[in-house]
Amino acid sequence: MSADETTMTTQEAAAAAAAKAGPLTEDHKKVLRDLSNVEAKPGSSKPDAILTMDDVVRRFGGMTAVDVDHLEVQEGAITALIGPNGAGKTTLFNLITGFDAPNSGSWSFQGRSLAGKSGAAVAKAGMVRTFQLTKALSRLTVLQNMLLASTSNPGENLFLSWLPFTWKKHEAEATDKAMEILARFKLDTKAGDFAGSLSGGQRKLLEMARALMTDPTMIMLDEPMAGVNPALVQSLLGHIQALRDEGMTVLFVEHDMHAVRHISDWVVVMAEGRIVAEGPPESVMKDQAVVDAYLGAHHDTDLGDDSLLDPAILARLEAEEEKR
Numbered sequence: 001m002s003a004d005e006t007t008m009t010t011q012e013a014a015a016a017a018a019a020k021a022g023p024l025t026e027d028h029k030k031v032l033r034d035l036s037n038v039e040a041k042p043g044s045s046k047p048d049a050i051l052t053m054d055d056v057v058r059r060f061g062g063m064t065a066v067d068v069d070h071l072e073v074q075e076g077a078i079t080a081l082i083g084p085n086g087a088g089k090t091t092l093f094n095l096i097t098g099f100d101a102p103n104s105g106s107w108s109f110q111g112r113s114l115a116g117k118s119g120a121a122v123a124k125a126g127m128v129r130t131f132q133l134t135k136a137l138s139r140l141t142v143l144q145n146m147l148l149a150s151t152s153n154p155g156e157n158l159f160l161s162w163l164p165f166t167w168k169k170h171e172a173e174a175t176d177k178a179m180e181i182l183a184r185f186k187l188d189t190k191a192g193d194f195a196g197s198l199s200g201g202q203r204k205l206l207e208m209a210r211a212l213m214t215d216p217t218m219i220m221l222d223e224p225m226a227g228v229n230p231a232l233v234q235s236l237l238g239h240i241q242a243l244r245d246e247g248m249t250v251l252f253v254e255h256d257m258h259a260v261r262h263i264s265d266w267v268v269v270m271a272e273g274r275i276v277a278e279g280p281p282e283s284v285m286k287d288q289a290v291v292d293a294y295l296g297a298h299h300d301t302d303l304g305d306d307s308l309l310d311p312a313i314l315a316r317l318e319a320e321e322e323k324r
């Protein structure tokens with residue numbers, strides 16, 4: 001980290017504090033109070049852990065991609081999972097959401113073991129992750145994408161599929177729900193458009209919207225800011241905060257440190273498969289283990305300031321994005 005970046009951290013902390021100075025919900029105040037009593041060290045226990053994992057190991061050949069001794073995620077908080085490229089963040093996400101199997105380890109969600117469960121079972125339990133819009137999904141409309149994410153479509157059930165009124169009713173309900181969620185993300189006017197025609201930021205909103213179709217308790221976002229025009233950054237951050245303020249727990253992997261500082265209640269840092277630091281966003285980036293992890297991996301990482309969040313710059317960029 002350069003001298004400049006080091007001096008910037010105070011400004012950043014102030015910017016983050018200012019950004020958080022808006023009206024906090026009572027639940028959020030409680031989360032912050034609870035987290036202020038948590039020791040900032042890897043594997044620290046949380047007063048209300050919704051997700052707990054132990055001894056989770058995933059090896060690829062001779063390489064250990066994930067080796068997490070213990071991690072707890074606080075209910076109702078926005079937790080950021082950060083770390084240099086190849087740290088094991090996505091692999092850990094894949095493991096706990098049932099899209100990959102570990103060599104060993106256990107984890108529980110709301111006190112219920114989910115180790116060994118399929119992705120569908122994990123989503124049903126209330127922990128849902130976003131997926132990047134693949135090529136195939138790009139060729140479907142925005143609404144079709146939403147309906148695909150809908151749970152328990154009776155049309156897929158051999159018996160119920162013989163009863164058109166059952167699936168027609170379900171489809172109508174799912175469509176209403178989809179349109180309601182799309183409206184929240186200002187994507188309702190694009191319901192009939194191909195998902196592939198959306199801008200980078202709108203795709204990220206659609207990914208989030210799709211996840212909400214299953215009414216999750218916890219939402220896991222994999223790089224929600226990746227490929228997003230800065231114009232939409234503020235709006236995306238606002239949506240993530242709104243999910244938390246509605247009572248959802250959010251865990252997100254992100255490289256954009258501005259975003260991490262701006263919205264996280266807690267930050268967990270991974271390097272070489274292990275958790276190397278945990279703590280509030282204002283202090284965790286100053287942690288020597290974090291600085292070392294990033295310096296060891298790539299020297300040009302921007303652990304920098306909050307200039308991107310300057311309201312004047314954002315307003316201009318947002319106006320440009322609207323025109324797209």
Ligand SMILES: Nc1ncnc2c1ncn2[C@@H]1O[C@H](COP(=O)(O)OP(=O)(O)OP(=O)(O)O)[C@@H](O)[C@H]1O
Pocket residue numbers: 060065083084085086087088089090091092
């Ligand atoms: N299917 C796989 N087969 C072999 N190696 C893999 C596989 N998936 C991940 N890895 C390796 O595991 C390590 C951790 O990768 P992972 O994608 O989880 O890191 P990450 O922290 O998400 O990185 P990034 O921030 O770049 O996305 C890397 O060295 C990666 O090359």
